[in-house]
Amino acid sequence: AVGEKWWKNSIIYQIYPASFKDSNGDGIGDIQGIISSLDYISSLGVDVIWLCPMYDSPQIDMGYDVADYENVYPPYGTVQDMEVLIDACHRRGLRIILDLVVNHTSDQHKWFKESRSSKTNPKRDWYIWKPAKYDENGQRQPPNNWRSIFGGSAWEWDEQTEEYYLHLFCVEQPDVNWENAETRKAIYDSAMEFWLQKGVDGFRVDTVNMYSKHPEYANAPILDPKSTTQPAFSLFCNGPRIHEYLGEMNDILSKYDAMTVGELPNTHTLEGVLRYVSAAENQLSMVFQFDLVDLGMGKDYKFLTTIPGWTLRDLKAAVKSAQDVIKGTDAWTTVFMENHDQGRSVSRFGSDKTPELRVRSAKMLAMMQGTLSGTQFIYQGQEIGMVNAPKEWTIDEYKDIDSLNYYHMTRQVTNNDPVELEKAMVSLQHLARDHSRLPMQWNADVNAGFSSSSAKPWMRPHDNYPDINVSLQEKDQDSVLSFWKQMNQLRKEYADLMVYGEFEILDEANQSVFTFTKKSKTRSLIVILNFSETVQSFEKPGTDRDWKLLVGNVEDPQEALQAFEGRVFLA
Ligand code: TEU
Ligand code: CA
Numbered sequence: 001a002v003g004e005k006w007w008k009n010s011i012i013y014q015i016y017p018a019s020f021k022d023s024n025g026d027g028i029g030d031i032q033g034i035i036s037s038l039d040y041i042s043s044l045g046v047d048v049i050w051l052c053p054m055y056d057s058p059q060i061d062m063g064y065d066v067a068d069y070e071n072v073y074p075p076y077g078t079v080q081d082m083e084v085l086i087d088a089c090h091r092r093g094l095r096i097i098l099d100l101v102v103n104h105t106s107d108q109h110k111w112f113k114e115s116r117s118s119k120t121n122p123k124r125d126w127y128i129w130k131p132a133k134y135d136e137n138g139q140r141q142p143p144n145n146w147r148s149i150f151g152g153s154a155w156e157w158d159e160q161t162e163e164y165y166l167h168l169f170c171v172e173q174p175d176v177n178w179e180n181a182e183t184r185k186a187i188y189d190s191a192m193e194f195w196l197q198k199g200v201d202g203f204r205v206d207t208v209n210m211y212s213k214h215p216e217y218a219n220a221p222i223l224d225p226k227s228t229t230q231p232a233f234s235l236f237c238n239g240p241r242i243h244e245y246l247g248e249m250n251d252i253l254s255k256y257d258a259m260t261v262g263e264l265p266n267t268h269t270l271e272g273v274l275r276y277v278s279a280a281e282n283q284l285s286m287v288f289q290f291d292l293v294d295l296g297m298g299k300d301y302k303f304l305t306t307i308p309g310w311t312l313r314d315l316k317a318a319v320k321s322a323q324d325v326i327k328g329t330d331a332w333t334t335v336f337m338e339n340h341d342q343g344r345s346v347s348r349f350g351s352d353k354t355p356e357l358r359v360r361s362a363k364m365l366a367m368m369q370g371t372l373s374g375t376q377f378i379y380q381g382q383e384i385g386m387v388n389a390p391k392e393w394t395i396d397e398y399k400d401i402d403s404l405n406y407y408h409m410t411r412q413v414t415n416n417d418p419v420e421l422e423k424a425m426v427s428l429q430h431l432a433r434d435h436s437r438l439p440m441q442w443n444a445d446v447n448a449g450f451s452s453s454s455a456k457p458w459m460r461p462h463d464n465y466p467d468i469n470v471s472l473q474e475k476d477q478d479s480v481l482s483f484w485k486q487m488n489q490l491r492k493e494y495a496d497l498m499v500y501g502e503f504e505i506l507d508e509a510n511q512s513v514f515t516f517t518k519k520s521k522t523r524s525l526i527v528i529l530n531f532s533e534t535v536q537s538f539e540k541p542g543t544d545r546d547w548k549l550l551v552g553n554v555e556d557p558q559e560a561l562q563a564f565e566g567r568v569f570l571a
Contacts, residue, residue, distance in 0.1 A: 007202070007259040007285055008332060009499040010047040011376040011488055012097070016340045017054050017076050018062065018458060019439050020380055025452035029439075031077035035085050038092060040470065044383060045488035048095040050204050050261075052340055054082070055101075058108050060172040061150075061401055062340075062437075064099075064206065065106035069191040086199045097259065098195055100203035102187050103210045104173040111186070112174050119161050126183045127174045128166035130217065132157070145219045146236070147229035151405045154232070168210060168236060170401055178211040178245055188252055196256045203253075208246070208262030208276070208284065212239030233266040243275060246283040254282075261334060261375070262287040270324060279330040286332045286375055289325075291318035293342045295349075297431060307430050312511045312531050315349070323373055323503040335369050336377035343435040344381075347388040350564060351533060355467065357564060358385060362480040363553035364529050364566035370487035371498045371518055371527050371568060378484070381440055384473050385480035388435040390463055395425065397460050403432045438462050443471035483553065490551060494570070496520040512536050513561065525550070526569045530561040537561070545571040 021033030053063030056071040089096045114123040130143040142155035155164040166175045220232035264287040296310035325333040337345040350361025362385030414420035442449030448465035473479035501518030512532040518525040547569040
């Protein structure tokens with residue numbers, strides 16, 4: 001709509017630097033590789049790129065452990081390379097946003113090194129330090145039972161100063177003390193203004209609801225009686241001062257007309273979400289809700305004994321919860337199914353069983369994403385229908401700290417029981433964040449064209465790259481890639497319906513077909529998606545207008561819907 005913020009009808013392409021394009025054959029993607037791929041990125045019809053962390057970091061958590069906000073991880077390049085990239089994007093009419101990771105830093109950040117050096121150091125209070133507790137046997141215990149999101153206690157004992165520090169993620173990611181105004185100022189200057197002044201157009205804000213912890217640091221309720229640590233999300237998410245902090249951040253961002261998209265885990269009520277994204281609240285432009293990507297992942301993400309399923313009704317409800325954010329409100333929302341923490345959408349919500357079903361279901365998912373309201377996000381490789389790592393791969397191919405911690409813990413707890421370790425592998429085939437981190441598949445050359453043929457990529461390329469790659473799909477009118485380009489074009493042309501239209505589900509109870517409408521004042525879309533592997537009948541809802549088929553993923557549509565067939569009608 002006229003006068004709307006620029007980011008509302010933007011399509012954002014997410015880049016995971018390590019796995020996108022390696023320009024110098026060291027096996028690690030880099031900024032020059034991204035610069036050399038900008039023609040490709042532009043050809044997709046996207047408006048913005050989002051770069052996952054490229055800051056200097058020991059890479060314990062792939063750059064989400066930042067050691068220096070004002071420098072670049074040397075294998076990725078330099079600050080100067082970033083300046084060239086920002087400029088190259090802008091010259092093409094692309095915008096660029098960075099990842100803002102400020103709930104925690106790396107333990108190698110100079111702030112933390114100072115903080116841990118002594119109890120009287122001026123930066124002691126920049127992190128969250130607490131004294132030990134002692135049990136009835138006089139044994140030292142952490143301040144509470146909170147479990148780290150990557151497993152184990154969220155508290156780490158520091159031998160030198162004899163206190164514990166908090167780390168909601170890994171040991172090497174100490175949580176910053178946001179209660180300290182001087183610390184907040186340092187974060188705003190170093191992590192935000194430094195890059196805003198270089199011209200970046202906004203940020204994806206990591207774990208945006210965890211900065212303010214509930215100040216009692218109370219024990220979490222015992223959900224897992226076998227463990228000494230407990231999931232404690234409600235005690236560190238959406239704490240009492242979070243909206244005050246986000247207000248301060250917004251004061252800075254609004255000077256630059258910068259957009260923000262916050263990552264909002266563990267927030268399940270509409271009111272809770274609106275507190276972050278209602279325009280009147282002046283907090284964030286939009287957030288990622290987790291309802292859709294959490295489908296079938298189990299309650300606590302890990303320690304699965306059976307793989308939970310999901311139903312199409314659950315998927316519809318998850319889609320609805322993000323669409324409802326803008327229904328009659330002044331808020332904005334997002335559309336996404338993949339990112340660097342999730343398995344591939346084709347493997348999860350479509351089918352990678354046969355090439356035919358893979359291609360068709362990838363296009364069907366593109367039809368769903370392409371017609372839902374909100375800012376659209378496409379994760380690298382999604383546009384060519386990349387799939388999860390092969391089931392046969394062993395633990396040696398997995399690199400993510402979350403996966404490795406999980407596997408090693410299983411090893412310890414079960415005394416290397418091969419049956420339990422096999423189960424752990426099945427869980428990882430389902431849950432691991434690694435699936436989205438395999439190298440981008442550019443062509444059929446050795447290493448998928450990600451790296452030179454003599455290089456050893458930091459992660460093994462998928463064995464299927466000769467069949468699924470950019471080069472092949474660019475030449476093919478019927479490829480997943482060509483289909484995404486078409487959807488991106490249609491999204492611009494029919495923005496009143498696809499980006500802004502009012503969403504309504506027509507078949508809530510149907511467990512095979514998902515039918516929804518998108519309406520503007522003058523016209524409507526009807527989207528019909530067969531999420532099943534079997535033929536399904538369907539009826540066009542009665543209307544006085546003629547429905548015209550705008551786009552579909554089956555060559556010669558019949559009366560009934562083929563497996564994973566989708567159709568979008570305009571009236
Ligand atoms: O993720 C935070 C988050 O809450 C989850 O998506 C998390 O990855 C998952 O629960 C682990 O099982 C963000 C980043 O996207 C992720 O890559 C980082 O590891 C994490 O923050 C810490 O910075
Ligand atoms: Ca490289």
